[in-house]
Amino acid sequence: MAIDPYKALDFFDLDDQFSEEELMVRDAVRTWTSERFMPLIGDAFEAGTFPMELVPELGELGVFGCTFPEKYGCADMNGTTYGIICQELERGDSGLRSFVSVQGSLVMYPIFTFGTEEHRMEWLPKLASGKAVGCFGLTEPDAGSDPGSMTTRAVKDGDDWILNGRKMWITNGTIADVAIVWAQTDDGIRGFVVPTNTPGFSAPEQKHKFSLRASVTSELVMEDVRLPGSALMPGSGGLKSPLMCLTQARYGIAWGSIGAAMACFDEGLQYAQDRVVFGSPLAAKQLAQKKLADMATEISLAQLMNLRLGRMKDSGTLRPHQVCMAKRNGCEVGLKTARVVRDMLGANGISLEFQTGRHMCNLESVITYEGTHDVHTLAIGMALTGISAFR
Amino acid sequence: MNIVACIKRVPATETQPKIASDGKGMDHSRVEYMLSFYDEIALEEAIRTKEAAGGEVTALTLGPAEATKEIRDCLARGADKGTLLTDPEWHARDTRTTARALAAQVTALGAEIVFCGRQATDRDNAAVGPMMATYLGWACVTDVIELSIDGTKGHAKRESERGIESYTFDLPAVITCQKGLNEPRYAGLKGIMAAKKKPIEEIAPELVQNMTEVLGVELPPARPAGRIIGQGTDAIPALLEALRTEAKVL
Numbered sequence: 253m254a255i256d257p258y259k260a261l262d263f264f265d266l267d268d269q270f271s272e273e274e275l276m277v278r279d280a281v282r283t284w285t286s287e288r289f290m291p292l293i294g295d296a297f298e299a300g301t302f303p304m305e306l307v308p309e310l311g312e313l314g315v316f317g318c319t320f321p322e323k324y325g326c327a328d329m330n331g332t333t334y335g336i337i338c339q340e341l342e343r344g345d346s347g348l349r350s351f352v353s354v355q356g357s358l359v360m361y362p363i364f365t366f367g368t369e370e371h372r373m374e375w376l377p378k379l380a381s382g383k384a385v386g387c388f389g390l391t392e393p394d395a396g397s398d399p400g401s402m403t404t405r406a407v408k409d410g411d412d413w414i415l416n417g418r419k420m421w422i423t424n425g426t427i428a429d430v431a432i433v434w435a436q437t438d439d440g441i442r443g444f445v446v447p448t449n450t451p452g453f454s455a456p457e458q459k460h461k462f463s464l465r466a467s468v469t470s471e472l473v474m475e476d477v478r479l480p481g482s483a484l485m486p487g488s489g490g491l492k493s494p495l496m497c498l499t500q501a502r503y504g505i506a507w508g509s510i511g512a513a514m515a516c517f518d519e520g521l522q523y524a525q526d527r528v529v530f531g532s533p534l535a536a537k538q539l540a541q542k543k544l545a546d547m548a549t550e551i552s553l554a555q556l557m558n559l560r561l562g563r564m565k566d567s568g569t570l571r572p573h574q575v576c577m578a579k580r581n582g583c584e585v586g587l588k589t590a591r592v593v594r595d596m597l598g599a600n601g602i603s604l605e606f607q608t609g610r611h612m613c614n615l616e617s618v619i620t621y622e623g624t625h626d627v628h629t630l631a632i633g634m635a636l637t638g639i640s641a642f643r
Numbered sequence: 644m645n646i647v648a649c650i651k652r653v654p655a656t657e658t659q660p661k662i663a664s665d666g667k668g669m670d671h672s673r674v675e676y677m678l679s680f681y682d683e684i685a686l687e688e689a690i691r692t693k694e695a696a697g698g699e700v701t702a703l704t705l706g707p708a709e710a711t712k713e714i715r716d717c718l719a720r721g722a723d724k725g726t727l728l729t730d731p732e733w734h735a736r737d738t739r740t741t742a743r744a745l746a747a748q749v750t751a752l753g754a755e756i757v758f759c760g761r762q763a764t765d766r767d768n769a770a771v772g773p774m775m776a777t778y779l780g781w782a783c784v785t786d787v788i789e790l791s792i793d794g795t796k797g798h799a800k801r802e803s804e805r806g807i808e809s810y811t812f813d814l815p816a817v818i819t820c821q822k823g824l825n826e827p828r829y830a831g832l833k834g835i836m837a838a839k840k841k842p843i844e845e846i847a848p849e850l851v852q853n854m855t856e857v858l859g860v861e862l863p864p865a866r867p868a869g870r871i872i873g874q875g876t877d878a879i880p881a882l883l884e885a886l887r888t889e890a891k892v893l
Contacts, residue, residue, distance in 0.1 A: 259657070272712065273835055276719060280830045314832030327832035 258286060258343065259522075261514050263552045269559055270336070277333050281340040284313055289344045294604045296466040300459065302347060303466070304427070311382025315341070315352050317360035324364070324376035331570075332562030335507035339558075342508030343515045346614035347467030349508040354423045355379055357500035359386030362432050362443055365496065366487035371445050375430055387428035387448075387455075389419035389472045390494050396421075397627045399434070400491050404474065406435040406444060406484075413484065415444065415452075415477040421621065425455040425470025432485075433474070434494050443488035444479060452477035463617040499572045502622050506561060506578035509586035509618055510554045516586075516608045517547050520593035523600070534596070543592050550585045557581060573635035580628035583619035590615055644698035644792075647754040648689035648722060649745055649772070650682040652706045652713045653765040660862065667857045668734060678713045681760025684820040687827040689758045690721040692792055699723045701752055705744055706733045711843055718838035719830035725841070726752065728848040737853040738766075742774035744848040749779060754815065756797075761786050761819045769819070776817035784810050786821040 260282075267275065292303045310316060315337050320326035334356070342349035360379050363371050378384035395402045404417025415435060425431070431446045431453070446453060455470045487493075521544060524535035534540045561578050564570040590612035594601035602609050619625050634640050654660070654669070655677045661670040678686075689700045702717035704710050705728040714725035728744055730736065736744075749757055759772035769785070776783030782797075788807075789800035795814045800807050802821055830838075872881045886893045 257657075272715065273839065276716065276830060276835045276838075277832055280719075280832075280835070284829050312831055313829060314834075318832050322833075322836075327836050329832055329836065333832075 258282070258515070259518055260343075261517055261548060261551055262555075263548055264556065266555055266559060270332070274330075274333050274336055277329065278336045278340060281313065281315065281337050282343070284309070285340055285344040285348075289348060293345050293348075293466060293607075293610070297345070297347075297610050298465070298604055300461070300465045302351060302427075302468055307351075307382040307385070309382075310352065311380065314380070315356075316380050316382060317356040317364075317376065319356075320360060320364050320376060320380070324372055325380040326360075326376065330562075331503070331565035332559075334504065335558060335562045335565075338504035338508040339511035339514070342511035345466055345610065346508065346512060346618050347464050349504065349511070350423050350464065350467050350618075353501050353504045353508070354388055355386055357504055358388035358497050359430065359432050361500050362388075362485060362488070362493070362497050363445065366443055366485035366493055367445060368482070368486060370482065371485065375445070378429075384429040385424055385427050386430045386432065387422050387424045387470070387472070388497065389422055389425070389431050389433040390498075391419060391421050393418060393420045397624060399494065400441070402434065402436060402441070404433065404435040406437045406442065406479075408438070409478070411481040413444065413479045413481065415446070415474045415479060417474050419472035419474075421458070422455070422470045422472050423464075424468050425472050426457040426468050428455065431455075431472060432497075433472070440490050441488075441493070443485040443493055444483045445485060446474075446477065446479060446483060450477050450479065461617075463613045463615075465613070495572070498622055499575050502575045502579040503561065503565065503570075505618060505622055506554075506575065506582040507558050509579075509582035509615065510551060510558060512611045512615060512618075513547075513551050513554070513582075513586040513589040516590045516593040516611050517544075517551055519606060519608050520544065520547070520589075520596050523597055523606075540596065543596060547589050547592060551589065554578075554582055554585045571635075573631055576623065576628040576631040576635075579623065580625055580632070583615060583625065587612070587615040587619055644692065644696045645753050645755045646689045646692055646698055646700045647703050647749055647752055647757045648682070648686040648700060648717065649757060649759045649775070650686060650702055650704050650713060650717055651679045651760070651763045651765070652676045652704065652710045653679040653763055656680075656764065662860055662862065666859050666861075668860055671734065676709070676713065678716055679760050679763045679765070681762060681764065681820055681822070683760075683827040684822065684824050685758035685760045685818075686717050686720060686722065687825045688790060688818070688820055689756075690828075691825060692756065692758075693721075693723075696792060701726055701754070703745060703748055703752070704728065705730055705736070705741055705848065707731055708845070711845075714843050715838050716830060718841040718843075719834040720828055721834065723841060725843040727843060727845045729845050730848060730850065735853070735857070736850070737855045738768050738770040738774055739855075740851050740853050742771045743778060743851050745771065746775045746778040748846070748848065749775065756792070756814055757781075757817045759817065759819045761821045772817050772819035779815070779817070782812035782814075782816040783819075784812060784816065785819040787818050788821050788823045790818060790824065 296303050314327045318327045318329045406413045406415050433444045433446045452475045454473045458469045524540050527534045593608045655675040663670045700722040702722040702725045762769035784799040786801045787799045791798045797812045799810045
């Protein structure tokens with residue numbers, strides 16, 4: 253196998269904080285990303301497609317829902333490992349990490365947590381292997397940061413449910429085999445497992461994006477979708493249920509966005525060392541060194557925060573507002589790093605031959621979805637003051 | 644089938660080598676290690692042989708206690724067990740000493756076929772595999788790019804400077820594996836979890852004395868800086884002249 257030319261920033265020797273098993277997973281996913289994904293991503297981004305041929309390989313690697321039990325075809329790994337996987341995948345592209353996040357945190361997690369054993373046995377092995385793709389329908393055209401105002405509604409009809417409504421900005425909607433759809437009912441917000449071949453369900457793709465181009469984004473349209481009573485996930489109840497899913501996904505984004513930052517930093521550092529300007533390498537200039545020092549500091553701080561986040565997740569002490577801070581911080585650090593490196597790369601920074609511009613565009617989505625920067629600001633503010641400033 | 648894959652822990656390819664203070668080897672401090680590239684191919688072929696013919700794969704190495712990391716990597720990819728011949732001075736052993744120790748362990752394991760990389764990516768000797776076969780009195784095919792096993796008979800193709808050579812041989816045998824024989828698999832997460840439960844036996848081997856002695860190691864001289872002769876078509880005559888008189892390649 254070709255040796256990975258990517259050099260991950262590890263200024264504080266964090267490798268000795270990870271177990272042998274965590275490092276093995278890190279190395280396996282890092283190598284896979286370098287060898288299998290990186291050769292394809294530039295063209296996929298330009299074409300606006302996700303390289304679907306890699307989905308079985310991701311299933312074989314075991315990255316889909318890696319924290320769930322072996323009986324469902326999963327690897328039963330810890331939460332820190334899931335974080336490391338997200339970091340390594342988003343080093344490749346935010347679209348790749350998004351695919352894995354949605355499958356694991358937003359589809360397999362609710363099925364595992366709120367679904368019946370029948371739901372689990374039907375879907376989790378297929379989703380773990382990549383034989384099935386899932387999507388998560390919460391956001392609506394007029395309900396993004398305020399998902400409680402959703403208008404999608406599920407109404408009882410005998411034993412069946414009738415689902416009507418529209419969802420927007422749904423990753424993998426068009427290619428999904430199953431959708432987790434959140435809808436208002438007489439009992440508040442509930443979650444449904446919806447096979448996408450159910451009559452009345454359609455998922456047109458949303459095109460013309462300049463961000464997350466190597467990721468399928470869709471609208472979900474539900475017109476009198478008739479579902480059996482068993483489609484309801486009995487453990488779901490209220491807005492808390494989808495928010496629990498988002499906490500899982502945001503945890504992965506906290507790690508993933510720093511993976512993107514590490515990719516940009518590595519590219520910027522290598523470029524600065526190689527590029528000669530005014531008779532000496534760019535890296536020899538004080539302005540470049542200041543940028544590199546600032547970026548390395550911010551990335552190192554975020555890595556430390558993520559490590560702590562992972563260990564708390566594994567000890568069961570992690571609280572949602574801590575995930576909000578790490579997600580908010582990771583995206584900000586990622587985006588700022590990408591913008592600074594893009595600047596350092598000069599004209600090369602706008603070329604898809606380099607990766608930083610692609611990461612920079614992607615991170616505009618990542619800082620927006622799963623809770624915008626401002627929404628997380630208010631979540632942290634509420635945790636600090638005890639006062640909600642949302643309304 | 645009782646299958647052994649001999650593997651080696653080698654410095655990661657991006658390592659910038661530094662000479663040790665005694666001038667006789669490499670400074671091993673702060674060096675990252677990995678499974679040797681060709682040994683990944685050997686392990687993959689061992690696993691594929693097991694998948695086709697049944698049996699068990701043992702990953703065998705001579706190395707320091709830390710080499711359990713590389714063995715664990717083999718177990719995660721599908722080997723069933725590991726044997727580490729623990730030797731703190733592993734990097735100072737010559738090929739003969741290494742081959743003797745490995746051959747003794749191959750006998751103790753009762754192996755029917757042994758896969759090695761064509762060479763380790765640190766020393767590039769390409770000698771341990773054939774030497775082991777000699778000590779064992781087994782058939783040996785090196786640089787194999789195609790292999791099939793049919794009962795106790797094997798068929799192999801190897802790359803040589805004369806072209807592609809085809810062989811048949813009887814088991815037991817030592818096969819050294821060349822790039823192109825297979826595409827090594829990745830260690831998946833389930834494999835990594837399963838590897839935790841697989842046994843690694845650590846044995847203090849009996850080692851014979853080296854018959855060679857390293858007198859000194861030096862890094863190759865730094866490459867001289869390049870020279871830009873000129874730009875565009877105007878530079879062609881000067882380039883041709885330099886290729887004739889300086890590089891002497893024309």
